[in-house]
Amino acid sequence: MLSVTGLDVHYGPVHALKGVDIAVAPGSVTALLGANGAGKTTALMAIAGARPVTRGAIRFDGRDITGMRAEDIIRLGIGVVPEGRRVFASLTVEENLAVAGSLAADKAVSAARRAAMMERFPILAERRTQRAGLLSGGEQQMLAIARALMAAPRLLLLDEPSLGLAPLMVDRVFDLIAELKAEGLAMLLVEQNVPLSLEIADRVAVLANGRVSVAGTAAELGESEAIRGAYMAA
Amino acid sequence: MDYVIQQTVNALSLGGIYAMLALGLAIVFSIVRLINFAHGEIMTVGGYGVFAATVFGLPIPLAVASGVFAAVFAAVAMERVAFRAMRGASVVSLLITSFAISEILKVLFQNGISARPKPIQLPAALSGSYEVGAITVGVIPTISIVTTLLALLGLTLFLRRTETGMAMRAAAEDFEMLRLLGVRADRVVAAAFALSGLLAGIAAVMWTAQRGSVDPLMGFFPVLKAFIATVLGGLGSLSGAILGGFFVGAVEVFSQAFLPDSLSPYRDAIVLSTVIAVLLVRPDGLVPAVKVDRS
Numbered sequence: 001m002l003s004v005t006g007l008d009v010h011y012g013p014v015h016a017l018k019g020v021d022i023a024v025a026p027g028s029v030t031a032l033l034g035a036n037g038a039g040k041t042t043a044l045m046a047i048a049g050a051r052p053v054t055r056g057a058i059r060f061d062g063r064d065i066t067g068m069r070a071e072d073i074i075r076l077g078i079g080v081v082p083e084g085r086r087v088f089a090s091l092t093v094e095e096n097l098a099v100a101g102s103l104a105a106d107k108a109v110s111a112a113r114r115a116a117m118m119e120r121f122p123i124l125a126e127r128r129t130q131r132a133g134l135l136s137g138g139e140q141q142m143l144a145i146a147r148a149l150m151a152a153p154r155l156l157l158l159d160e161p162s163l164g165l166a167p168l169m170v171d172r173v174f175d176l177i178a179e180l181k182a183e184g185l186a187m188l189l190v191e192q193n194v195p196l197s198l199e200i201a202d203r204v205a206v207l208a209n210g211r212v213s214v215a216g217t218a219a220e221l222g223e224s225e226a227i228r229g230a231y232m233a234a
Numbered sequence: 235m236d237y238v239i240q241q242t243v244n245a246l247s248l249g250g251i252y253a254m255l256a257l258g259l260a261i262v263f264s265i266v267r268l269i270n271f272a273h274g275e276i277m278t279v280g281g282y283g284v285f286a287a288t289v290f291g292l293p294i295p296l297a298v299a300s301g302v303f304a305a306v307f308a309a310v311a312m313e314r315v316a317f318r319a320m321r322g323a324s325v326v327s328l329l330i331t332s333f334a335i336s337e338i339l340k341v342l343f344q345n346g347i348s349a350r351p352k353p354i355q356l357p358a359a360l361s362g363s364y365e366v367g368a369i370t371v372g373v374i375p376t377i378s379i380v381t382t383l384l385a386l387l388g389l390t391l392f393l394r395r396t397e398t399g400m401a402m403r404a405a406a407e408d409f410e411m412l413r414l415l416g417v418r419a420d421r422v423v424a425a426a427f428a429l430s431g432l433l434a435g436i437a438a439v440m441w442t443a444q445r446g447s448v449d450p451l452m453g454f455f456p457v458l459k460a461f462i463a464t465v466l467g468g469l470g471s472l473s474g475a476i477l478g479g480f481f482v483g484a485v486e487v488f489s490q491a492f493l494p495d496s497l498s499p500y501r502d503a504i505v506l507s508t509v510i511a512v513l514l515v516r517p518d519g520l521v522p523a524v525k526v527d528r529s
């Protein structure tokens with residue numbers, strides 16, 4: 001479904017990604033792990049078209065999407081739950097969803113999806129007219145996920161959705177990811193929470209200093225020292 | 235007392251024009267980080283739009299429509315031709331580009347139309363005044379105030395209720411995120427320019443109606459005041475721009491009305507000193523803009 005090969009990204013003189021390969025199979029979850037500054041966010045944003053790619057290819061459903069504009073990539077069926085959530089703080093919960101739904105073909109579809117999100121996330125329904133900036137971290141994370149789902153994506157990119165959340169909220173986020181997986185949604189999951197990620201993921205890739213240091217199935221890597229090693233390395 | 239009320243009407247009418255111009259600047263700045271020095275020329279194009287319609291003897295409503303349409307067209311064309319290719323460029327490059335556009339348009343007006351003011355004939359009914367009790371109020375300032383209020387109300391509804399309006403507010407906060415939701419950047423930016431042109435067009439109609447003429451520099455001074463208003467209100471803040479516009483208008487009118495004549499050459503200095511005083515106390519402006527800085 002998604003295949004990234006030989007990806008290079010530079011920030012000026014900083015060589016952030018050096019020949020990265022990542023794959024996500026239909027309906028499966030790939031976890032992208034790695035220490036701070038390894039390049040996880042850069043990889044996710046490059047896939048979404050928000051970072052310029054200097055080399056390599058990104059294919060989605062067999063189609064080369066390298067160098068396409070972010071909004072066009074998203075429209076092909078990729079949803080993004082970004083690092084730090086990035087909800088629109090001055091917009092209400094409902095407006096956050098409405099903005100995200102505006103690419104649905106017609107208003108009725110958008111409204112129906114918004115209603116579905118409210119049903120799925122009762123916290124959001126309760127807070128529908130509140131500004132998103134006033135929500136708690138966990139609620140904002142739910143909103144960020146709901147917002148990404150508004151366009152009914154086939155692949156979801158999640159960047160550290162459990163970061164900074166209370167343990168109970170972390171469990172909720174992972175339950176939700178499991179639910180989405182059961183519904184057949186493919187995901188690329190960037191996480192710091194290794195045990196929970198290994199539980200949910202089919203495949204794992206570990207980034208270290210802009211390179212994939214270890215990759216394989218979650219079952220293979222679950223036992224290995226390689227993952228812990230990669231985290232300590234940086 | 236009469237005099238105070240009349241001057242208040244004048245202050246509101248002038249402040250409203252500044253507010254609309256400042257809003258246009260703020261809308262564009264909040265989304266594309268462009269301080270558009272050519273905004274004055276958008277207003278001037280609006281003035282020539284009114285003039286063209288009167289030359290052809292069109293009735294007032296059509297002249298108004300012509301002025302507003304000309305300004306919207308100028309704003310959208312400016313974005314399409316000059317600024318779109320520079321999306322993501324530094325604030326300074328954008329600023330210099332807008333300077334260049336401003337200069338080019340001024341030269342075009344001077345050589346293509348005339349360096350001298352073109353008179354605009356208005357029906358006598360408009361230039362008159364009416365009595366409320368013992369107070370005489372001008373027709374045009376009244377229309378101007380009502381129009382400004384309607385425009386501000388319409389803009390608020392647009393930003394709150396429509397999907398494009400919501401997208402514009404979201405873009406002001408975090409444009410990249412908006413694109414990561416699949417919303418087309420080009421459309422949001424075009425909408426912002428169209429809106430700024432619409433407001434400048436309405437301001438141009440009000441301005442030409444009060445001055446009775448249009449010239450190549452028509453937009454320059456009011457937009458200069460509008461710049462001051464946006465900085466005063468908080469760069470990129472919409473409510474700040476409105477507040478700043480009325481504030482600058484009020485200081486200008488009242489300083490002229492109530493200060494001794496000997497001080498009148500210092501009018502602009504007084505306006506600017508007041509602004510500096512306010513900014514010393516509130517460096518981010520009266521109503522600081524909400525924005526997420528991600529660089």
Ligand SMILES: Nc1ncnc2c1ncn2[C@@H]1O[C@H](COP(=O)(O)OP(=O)(O)OP(=O)(O)O)[C@@H](O)[C@H]1O
Pocket residue numbers: 011014016034035036037038039040041042043083
């Ligand atoms: N906008 C930027 N400009 C310059 N360098 C950047 C930029 N963004 C990231 N980098 C650098 O690129 C490298 C990878 O950063 P990235 O944010 O992708 O890491 P990460 O794995 O997501 O880290 P974290 O776990 O802290 O989120 C780092 O060395 C970082 O300093």
Ligand SMILES: [Mg+2]
Pocket residue numbers: 040041042083159
């Ligand atoms: Mg990151």
